[in-house]
Amino acid sequence: MAGNSQRRGAMRKDGTKKGMVVGSGGQRRKQLQGKGPTPPKEERPNHPAARRAKLAERSAANRGRSGGGANRRRAGDGETPETVLGRNPVVECLRAGVPATALQVAIGTTTDERVREAVSLAADMGISILEVAKTDLDKMSGGALHQGLALQVPPYAYAHPDELLEIAGDSGDPALIVALDGVTDPRNLGAVVRSVGAFGGHGVVVPQRRAAGMTAVAWRTSAGTAARVPVARATNLTRTLQEYASAGLMIAGLAADGDVTLDEFELATDPVVVVIGSEGKGLGRLVKQTCDVTVSIPMAGPVESLNASVAAGVVLAEISRQRRARLR
Template identity: 80%
Template sequence: MAGNSKRRGAVRKDGTKKGAVVGSGGQRRRGLEGKGPTPRATERKGHPAARRAAAKDRVAGQRGPGRRASDGEGPETVLGRNPVVECLRAGVPAMSLRVAVGATSDERVAEAVHLAADMGLPILEVERKELDRIAGGALHQGVALQIPPYEYAHPDELLEAASDSGNPALIVALDGVTDPRNLGAVVRSVGAFGGHGVVVPQRRSAGMTAVAWRTSAGTAARLPVARATNLTRTLREYAQTGLMVAGLDADGDVSLDEFDLATDPLVVVAGSEGKGLSRLVRETCDVIVSIPMAGRVESLNASVAAGVVLAEVARRRRLSS
């Protein structure tokens, strides 16, 4: 009834009285103190950035000490029966081979498994839906090969390789070549004609992908490919060490037949497939060389032009030795 202070709920329990209450007396001060700056994402356990960093460290551990991997690039996945077999035949370094359950009945997939086993690669049998996820909608034909990032050399390492060989330096620099098949073909030609390496710019250029590896026919495993942050600056540094910088262009000032510096330390610079040499690179070259052609062909692509010049340089060096 009204005014009955003894009824249920009418009496306030001890410690629930509104108004002034007893303070904490500083007992919770420690809990209110800051815990310092927030750790970086790579240092937080379970954070995606931390997992990526850990995976990168594992890949670096598999590569061992030596040249560094390319900045900003991750492992590459090669899909399809023929591409995977071609990569394994060419000796492209790989991390693992994934094969869909039941796919080994195909002769090409079986060959890929045998090649991977001979190389000592981990072979993982997975469900097709797992390959579908890795392929992201691309055709995988039941097989996928994971390749680590290519380990680019420093441009100075090419000079060291030339010095160790005892022969005049012979280097090819590519200015804006974006087709990895051209890059792979140039690597193969440089190796065939006694060159010491290839330099590519860090931006707007083809990298050593699986396609470039395949086109090099295994030469990329023996020949260093360097990546220059600034190709123009690298060419100037090469020139300061005594190398002749010769650009290739159909409208060159000197014909290859008249080019008499082939026996000296040399950097051959080939331009992109469409635009040729960029303005700054062209201005950096000591000489612009053209390749005489008998047919009605306006120009050659970068890999063919570099191969022709390298063959001529190698011929003259043999004659002079």
């Protein structure tokens, strides 16, 4: 049929038929499709309003998770992964069993015993071993000395304070929990965790703000005990102590001007929470008011106070001794 553009070899003259012509975007299934109306700014991926909306949605979800009791283990509570730099620190963390995710070794690093041990330990623990350019490690460390080794440590998964009560109940022994008030040195926290594990404690509670967290330094100081002793984070330490008191635990705070001395502490064999303040400021006012009793450590020398971790070790050792004596 003359003028039929669908027939092979046919010629179509301009103006002979209505409708789309070749070059206008195609016909039927081959025709171009419009993108439709412009979406709102909150739905455009790269628009600032979309980023703000996404951030608000994520914050609301985090608040919802923290308010529920189903998932009590909170991985880091918003903290970011940590990088341990240097050969000795990396080897010490691996020896302590810190749950690292990756060991990064700079290409061309001079191999010595520490590097070989780090690689061997990481391989035995199933940790990824990555070779990276030295310049990348320099950028990652921000100019700090890394000696060709970096260990990626994920945020610590804190327990809920109520979990410590459950652990104590399942153990069959009187509850023994240590709460730290204002202790900001992660080495002190790690040492306290180690003492709690050594003397039969059921866990450690730390405030969520203005306090040391379970960093890689704390892990290393605990010598791996943090893998067995849970550390809980309390949004409000005073309220948590009040909840422990309502559950039947006695709250005993360490203070230089305590009501009783440690050798007179008769509550050692009962379910108890030992509250330890910072070496400089001691217990906070509200926390001290929450305590049922304050205990002092008798000093034989001119020293006025002990480091928080040392004080914890002394008190926990005495409590453990009294509990063993009661069982005889």
